[in-house]
Amino acid sequence: MALRFFADHCISNVIIKTLQDAGNEVLRLRDYISSDSTDQIVISKAVESDAAKREKRKQERDKDIRH
Numbered sequence: 001m002a003l004r005f006f007a008d009h010c011i012s013n014v015i016i017k018t019l020q021d022a023g024n025e026v027l028r029l030r031d032y033i034s035s036d037s038t039d040q041i042v043i044s045k046a047v048e049s050d051a052a053k054r055e056k057r058k059q060e061r062d063k064d065i066r067h
Contacts, residue, residue, distance in 0.1 A: 003019075003025070004024065004025045004026075004027070005019055005024060005025070005026045006029065006042075006045075006049065007027065008029040008035070008042065009029060009035040027046075027049055029042060029045075032049065033045050
């Protein structure tokens, strides 16, 4: 079972690569917001990114059901 990680600037590229090689999805903070963002902004973005992913899966599932 693959896991999803939201990695901030403190997580090394080696760890990120290891997680990805193991089949996990790693979202990098720096790809979404500034690395000096407040904790609240980081948490909000992490929650938002998961919600967006769930909505995309729901749309794909609904599309499959209609066809």
